[in-house]
Amino acid sequence: IVGCPGTENIEGRQIPNDDNFELGDVPLHTAFARSCNTTMGRPAVNLPPDGLTKAAAQLGLGIDYVAPGMTTVTGSVPVADTSAL
Known part of the structure; x- marks a missing residue:
């Protein structure tokens, strides 16, 4: 289960979802299917x-x-x- 808030501040940058939609806490596959930018942004900063x-x-x-x-x-x-x- 991952969070999908409408916006997320990641390292000083405000990351929004399209039209700031939010899903609350959902399974990862749901966040991916709905293109939840805020869910994917945080782990992405730790990748090469x-x-x-x-x-x-x-x-x-x-x-x-x-x-x-x-x-x-x-x-x-x-x-x-x-x-x-």
Whole structure:
């Protein structure tokens, strides 16, 4: 269970969710599915610059899927220039 507040101050930077939505305490898979930026922001600051990129790839982001008759777009999570927010 993780928290998903509407905004979160992480190392002096205010991180919002889209329209500041909040879910309260939810399972991690729910926070991920709902794109809860505030949940993902805190652990991200402890990762190396390519850590979030690697984790995202393990969850299927940035992978090119082949599906006949349709275009697939899974997003991207570029490597950070620095570990700072």
